[in-house]
Amino acid sequence: MLTVHSLTLDHVAGVDHAHVELPDTGVVVIHGPNESGKSTLLTAFRLLLDDVGVSSRAARVRALKSVTVDEPTTVSADLTVAGHRLTVLKSFNRGGGRCELTVRSPRPESLTGRRAEERFAELLAQGVDTGLTDALVIEQGKGLDILAAAGIRSLEQALGAEVTSDDGIPAGDGGRAGELIDRIGAEYARYRTPGGRPARELSAAVTAFEDAGAAHTAAEERRNRARNLTVELERLNAEKAAVLTEEPTAVEEATAAAQALAEGKAAMSELDRYSAAVTVARGARDLAAQRLAAREARVRDVREAEETVNALAGRVDELAGYAEEEKTAADSLGAALTAARVRSRVAAAWAAWLKAVGVREEIRTRIGELADRTTRAEEVARRIREIGETVKDNPVTDTVLENLRTADAELRQAVTVRDAVATTVVVNGPKEGTVTVDGTSRSLPDGAVTLHATGRRDIGVGDYTVSVIPARDVHEVGEDVDRAEEELSRLLAEAGVSDVAEAEDMAGRRRRATEEHREASLRLAQVTGGMSVTDLREALAREELRESESTGGIDSLLARVRDEDPDGTVTLPGVPDGDPETAAPQVTATVAGLETVAESSAKEVEDLREELDRVTRSGAGVRLEAARAELGRARENLRRLSETLEVEREQIGDTVLYKEAEDAGRDLTSAEEALALAKKRVGDVDTDTLAALADGAAARVRRLRERAGEIGHAVSRVTGALGQHAGAAEAVETTRAELERARRRLRQVERRAEAAALLYQEVRKELVAARQRYQAPLREAVERLARTLYGAPAGIDFGDDLGVTARTLDGTTLDTGRLSGGAREQLAVLTRLAVADLVGGGNGVPVIIDDALGFSDRGRAGRMNVVLDKLGKNHQIIVLTCDVNRFDSVPGASFVPMEQVLQGKGIH
Known part of the structure; x- marks a missing residue:
């Protein structure tokens, strides 16, 4: 049993101080705006009941730390817990909290610190079903949660007292049955987790068996390694004996191979001397042949150079005649090219002048248009400014008028309500x-x-x-009239009018002026074409500047014509001859015609230039100069070659070179014949093979000796390792015995675990069956309350967890998931009220509803108020809401404004 007589908060979250006193039974509605601290009352009360140390650093404690001052978070309450009338205070402060407990009856007690915390937790555990406490609280934002009533100990005990002993729980003996079920569950938990996995003793037995098996396996592996080491030692000793037997033979073979290599190297040394003589003779023969070949090549070069000079001299004489004819043709092409270039430039200059005159005329036309648009735009803009001032001076906008109308309607409604109830x-x-x-x-x-x-x-x-x-x-309705009058007066004063009718008139004038302003703005946009008046003025100024610049450009173009044709010799169609200033007014040619003349003359220039380039670059003159240059180079080459040949002949004559070549050939033949005789005498000797055989024999001796050393080291290692495995056979027998003992222990624990599981499963089946039988009284209680709520009989279906699964109303059955938010919220409240009613006052706890019925219509909310009033006669019901109208028809309710709670005046 838990009853709250008073609750006090100091420095909790955003609440500096709050105090509320509550009746033992009845409905108490604590109301106030959002964020005024209502939910903080509930959060602080639940923290007070939870076993959380006053020095805790838990997040839920830090979340309630004051946001305004650095003071401890303090919550105290006057309670009745399991027949004990007491006052408890918990002041949460990191590292320095305090707890005080004063029990006034049935036996006075006064405790502080940890003893107070433990004693308060002990009283709660003895007399308060925490599952029931949590179930009978509807937190803000969780009003749609359907309660699953299964597992609420107080409810099951209350319902169990109503069934016979055939139902699995003896009537009137719910406490002892609960203790037995708890003991069965504890016994099951020794061996299995809720998910059925091994736990505690069973897990320990399984682990011990697995460890014994692993130890036995390790011992067998150690014994097998010892056996393998013995076999390895025998193999190494046999291999060492074989190596020692092979070593003498290998040494003899290595000595013989070294002797054969030395003899082969001596024979090859003799052959190398003959080979070197052949090489020297061949080098002398090749040098003499090269010197003779170089002399013969030099003579051929001088002869070929003389022939080249004679041929080039004849070619130069031939090209000299062609070059004179080519010069005459080039002079004619140059004169024609100059005349075509001047005609193209003069025609282009006159065409540019005509274009500039046309552009200036277009600019003058645009200047006239822009000047007219600017004048009209300035007049419309002036009118827009005048209308804008009129709108600005009128403060009654549509929004202001709508606010005035709303305030006037609210005043009339408040007066009507006041006149009706006053x-x-x-x-x-x-x-x-x-x-x-x-x-x-x-x-x-x-x-x-x-x-x-x-x-x-x-x-x-x-x-x-x-x-x-x-x-x-009903003074509140009078206050509503006063507030409505004050609000209307304030809005009239802000608008600067005496009544709503005057505001209607001013708003109409403002709308007409606004419409006229819009139409004038459209006219301005049409005149300006989307530009501003300033943009028009700037565009006009730019066009006038362009006109001035174009006049200067026309004058410069006439000067350009004069510069291109100073003598007036160029004749163009539609352009009079003579001075450009005099001829300009009489020009009848078109821009296209002059551009055509300029383009055709330019094309003629390109053709003449290509022809002139062809004549001057690849004609006879070019070829003549190239032939003369080539003749000069040929004569210089002939002179150089002749001088070099004479110098070389003075040093050594041609006859000497021929004799040296013949003598070197004979010496090479004699050396080659001597080498052939030496090879025949020595025979075929392969020193590389002999060296490889000698190296192989020496390597075999070296490897045999190294292998003998390696085997000796291996024997030492194996002998040492074998000594470390002493007693391996005894360890196998010892671990086998331990494995058998662990296996027997595991079988014993598994049999007890199977028995506990069987008993646990059978009891759980009976509990499920009992809970299904509990549905009848719970359904009756919920349907009794639902009849009051709906004004007609309603059917309620429950699941195995004693949670509502469906509702039948007016012959229509709907699952809870298909019900509207309001209907789900109503069932959530009804179920909790039915649970509270079934548990009864002796084991009851407060029903706390935090901001519920927000989804309910006015009619259902009114009937729910009747249900709350009925239950409130025997239960303590605490409602926290931001909308007091949801609960204003609970006849016997006490209404406490949150502002009074915050002032410490919240008493019933």
Whole structure:
């Protein structure tokens, strides 16, 4: 059992201080705007109940740290827990929190620190079902969560008392049955996790068996390694004996191979001497032959050079005649090229002049158009500015008018509500008489005055005072009228009007001016073509500047004509002869015609230039100069070759060279014959093969000796390793015994685990069956409340977890997933209220609803208020809401504004 008598918060999140006192039963509605601290009350209360140390650094504690001051987060409450009336205070502060517990009955207790925390947790564990506490709280944002009632210990005990002993839980013995089920579950947990995997003792037995098996396997592997080392040692000893036997024979073979190599090298040395003589003789023969060949080549070069000079001299004489004819043709082509170039330039200059005159005329036309558009645009822009000032001086926009209309309508509605619920008092008296209302004098202009009393009002008539006290305090509707009047007056003052009618008139004038402003803006856009007036002025100035620049350009083009044809000798169609200044006004040619003349003359220039280039680059003159240059080079080459030949003949004559070549040939023949006789005498000797055989024999001796050393080292290693495996056979027998003991222990634990699992599964089956039987009283309780909510019988279906799965209303059955948000929220509230009703006051805990019924219509919300009122007669129900209208029809409810809670005045 848990009852909250009061709750106090200090420096919790955004709440500096809050205090609320609550009745033991009944509905308490704590209301206030969003973010005023309502949900903080619930969060702080749940933190108080949870077993969280006051020095904890948990995130949920840090989240409640004050945002304004550096003070401990303190929560205290006056509670009744399991028949103990107590006050508990927890002040959360990192590294320095405190806890105080005062129990007033049935036996006084006063504890602090950790003892207080432990004692409070002990009382909660003894008398409060935490599953029920969590189930009967609807947190903000979770109003659509359907409660699964299975597993709520208090509910199962309450429902179990209503069934017979045939249902699996003895009537009136729910506590002992629960203890037995807990013991069965604990026994099952010794061997299996909730998912069925090995745990605790079973896992330890499995691990011990696996470890024993691994140890036995390791021992067998060690024994096998010892056996392998013994075999390896025997093999190494045999191999070492074989190596020692082969070494003497290998040494003899190496000595014989070295002797054969030495003899072969001596024979090859003799052959090398003969070969060297042949090489020297061949070199002398080749040198003499080269010197003789070089002399013969030099003589041929001089002869060929003389022939070349004679041929080139004849070619030069022939080309001299052709070159004279070519010069005459080139002079004629040059004169024609110059005349065509001048005609092309003069025609192009006149064409450019005509174009510039045409452009200047186009510019003058645009200047006229821009000047007219600028004048018209400036007039429209002036009108737009005048209209804009009119709109600016009128503050009554459509938004302002709509706000005024809304405020006026709200005032009329507030007056209507006030007149409907207030007590009407009519005071009659003489015309122009006076009475006193709440200390303020009021006149009677028509001999009467009508008053609307929403709360106590004192009316003074002469020496008498009449106090009017309505049966129901509805002063809030009077305050609504006052607020509506103040809001309307404020908006009228901001708009600068006396009433809504005047505002309607001013808004109409503003709309007409706005429309006229829009039309004028469209006209301006049409005149300017999307440009601004400033852009038009700048465009006009640019065109005028272009006109001035084009006039200067025309004059420069006439000067260009004069420069190209100073004598006026060029004749063009449509252009008079003479000075350009005089001829310009009389020009009848067109731009296209002159450009055609310029292009054809330019083409003629290109043709003449190509012909002239062909004549001058590849004609007779070019060939003549090339032939003369080539003749000069040939004569210089002949002189150089002749001088070189004479110098060489002076040093050594041709006859001497022929004799040296013959003598060298004879010496080479004699050396080759001597080498052939030596090879025949020595025979075929391969020193490379002899050297390889000698190296192989020596390497075999070296390898045999190295192998003997390696085998000796290997024998030492194997002998040492074999010593490390002493006792391997005994270890195999020892680990085999340990493995058998672990196997027997595992079988014993597995049998107990199977028995515990069987018992656990059978009990769980019975629990599931019992919970299914619990559905009947739970369904009856929920359907009883649903009849009040819907105004008609409703059917409720539950699942195995005792959560609502479907609702039947007016013959239509819908799964909860297909219900609207409002219907799901209503079922969530009904289920929790039914659970609270079934558990009863003796084991009950507060029902806390944080901002629910937001999805419910007004009719359903009103009927839910009736349900809350019925349950509130025997239960403590706490409602936290930002919309008090959802719960204003709970007849016996207490309403506490959040502002009073924050001021420490939140009492019932």
